[in-house]
Amino acid sequence: MKRSAVLSVVAVIMLALAGSPLFIGCGKQGGSSVQPVTVNIALANNPNSQALAKIAQNEYKAAGVTVNISVLPENDLRQRLTTEASTGGITYDIYYIGPYEAQTWAKNGWLENLDPYFSKLSAERKTWYDREDLIKGMLDSVSLNGTPYGIPFYGESSFIMYNKELFAAKGLTMPQEPTWQQIYELAKAIHDPSKGIVGFTMRGTPGWGMSGAPFVTMVNAFGGKFYDMNWNATVNTPEQRGAWEMYKKILREAGQPDILSYTYNECIGLMASGNCGIYYDATSLANDLEADGAKTKGKIGYVMAPHDKLNKNTAWLWNWTMGINPKATAAKKQAAFDFMLWATSKEYIAKTIASDPSGASTPPASRSSTYKLAAYASVPYTDATLKTLEGIDFTKPCLDPVPYVGLQYIAIPEFADAGDIMTRNLADYVVDNITLDEALRRTQQTFEAVAKEGNYKK
Incomplete structure (x- = not known):
């Protein structure tokens, strides 16, 4: 479980530690919200999350939607989100958690079932998102009895x-x-x-x-x-x-x-x-x-x-996953889901490569197709990483x-x-x-x- 805390911009650090919104994005990005709605999410303080905040600030557009992102030290984030979820709080509309939390929170009713949201997608949106491309072990780790309660943003083995x-x-x-x-x-x-x-x-x-x-x-x-x-x-x-x-x-x-x-x-x-x-x-x-x-x-x-x-x-197996707060309003939930789709899409991964051709900002271990990209294909650890990920069975840890x-x-x-x-x-x-x-x-x-x-x- 990587816990890096490398930040590239001092100003971002100060805003993040203060819990201040890192960006506000609005426009049109395939969302279904027609009334103004604000979606709040706090991310763990690590490079991939920082890249998401930066790219989303410039690239994510959804009609009538404002997305506020804060970046917090991991221990603070865990404490805040656990308190929020267990008490039915509504500070955050998207929970940024790992499979450890996802498994138990789903059982406790602290996460929204995502199946109805996936089912409502149009055929065009389903093709665009390509859910089958998500690495199975990662998605299974944030699902309960086959039902997804989160979408992995990035992961690791x-x-x-x-x-x-x-x-x-x-x-x-x-x-x-x-x-x-x-x-x-x-x-x-x-x-x-x-x-x-x-x-x-x-x-x-x-x-x-x-x-x-x-x-x-x-x-x-x-x-x-x-x-x-x-x-x-x-x-x-x-x-x-x-x-x-x-x-x-x-x-x-x-x-x-x-x-x-x-x-x-x-x-x-x-x-x-x-x-x-x-x-x-x-x-x-x-x-x-x-x-x-x-x-x-x-x-x-x-x-x-x-x-x-x-x-x-x-x-x-570990990942940072986005899940929806079940206490959020219906409009917030839909806007949250739309943002989660964008942030875990092939389109987003392409944007990370465009902004950082080295692949360092690209979310690893979320999609199989990522490892076929030129930025990853030549990296020495690609083959071993993909072989490891594809061989994982989250449900069978022991003989x-x-x-x-x-x-x-x-x-x-x-x-x-x-x-x-x-x-x-x-x-x-x-x-x-x-x-x-x-x-x-x-x-x-x-x-x-x-x-x-x-x-x-x-």
């Missing part, structure tokens, strides 16, 4: 990035579908602290969306799960133990020195320096390694997320049947807190504050409590 020069210097070869054991052995071979070379980097900062993102995919890769079909917690098991041991072993023996301080920002900085052999993280971060002027441009290889056992569905969905988290409301606790236990284990037995025992208790208190366990 996860894969391995490795420094081809460092590998060549050691005479090493990276498998196209590596196991975690292979990644560990390669990282150890690359690791050379005396020369300032780190073998492997991965998020270590506690938090369900930080270290929890790669770690839960490791659990899946080792054949682990968090619950059986009767909602009995399954943390303290041999499969989970294997993932916990590998996480610690690879970071302690071949990772960055200050493990717990590393978010994705520090990891990408280390990899971009050219002094790190292997990095496991989001597909959307690869652009930073291939940017003009980057030391690593053209020097990075990309392969599938590591697996073990027989489970190869071990990459994660065994489980009562939940989600690849780097469990799509239940309680996971945010439980996942944070898990990663704090993981951090304590990594730095030897507690034993593995104690870490597993504490985490097992946490997930058992969730099953009982959430009334999942009958």
